[in-house]
Amino acid sequence: KNGRVAIVTGGARGMGFEIARHLAGLGMHVLIAGNVESEGLAAVATIHQEVKEGKAEFLYLDMASQKSVRLFAQRFKDRGLPLHVLVNNAGVMLVPELQTEEGVELHYGLNFLGHFLLTGLLLETLARSGTPGRSARVVNMASATHYGGRLDLDNLNSRGCYSAHGAYAQSKVALVMFGQRLQRRAAARGLHVTANAADPGMVDTALYDFLSAPAKLAKRPFTGLLFRTPAEGASTAIYAAVSPELEGVGG
């Protein structure tokens, strides 16, 4: 093991799993944070079959509950481990109008607010783990969808005007803006922490499970043509997480 530690939220399947597997393959100790224990343990077992140097571990985290996010961060900190890479990957898309435990619209609460809270709680650990010439890195899984999104500051919960697409796009706008802001704040404080947003492109994962039945039918013939595999999609986040070319580069 190379002494480097990563957390990947939603790392049990889809692109998160590919990111976790790749980072473990590089010799890192990867904590897969997720809310489905069976999936998480299966992911850990698969990674351990494959990698020689690295290590994977599952730690429960329900991103749709701020209580769970706080508990996760505390349990992680109690371990006294450093943290070199935080990949904020967990997400939902096009779900019907639902709320987090605290009553926040689910896309906004899970995709953005949960990660905002988690990153804040782990920032000092990241700052302690980054060194000059080897910054700790935060990678936010964004989406090109954010270009068409807008933050409705008067109605972040989309009450009374819910559009699943609008709510997803809004959550990614918030996540991208947060990454830019975090980068500026970390640089201003002289922290050895960088933050970037990674766009994976269109990737064939369970994220599309909430498409309407006709939209799913329409997607099917194009999947092999237009959609990337989870491993291909994961490559931008992996690049942001570990590429030497991006040392010190953020925002």
Ligand SMILES: NC(=O)c1ccc[n+]([C@@H]2O[C@H](COP(=O)([O-])OP(=O)(O)OC[C@H]3O[C@@H](n4cnc5c(N)ncnc54)[C@H](O)[C@@H]3O)[C@@H](O)[C@H]2O)c1
């Ligand atoms: N697939 C695409 O085309 C695409 C495009 C742009 C961005 N993205 C983003 O990539 C990220 C990964 O998505 P994916 O495509 O691999 O889909 P996926 O559905 O396979 O992965 C989503 C992950 O989030 C986890 N998750 C969901 N709810 C959770 C909760 N309450 N607590 C903890 N974990 C939870 C899931 O368990 C899963 O591991 C998402 O943030 C998504 O918005 C995907």
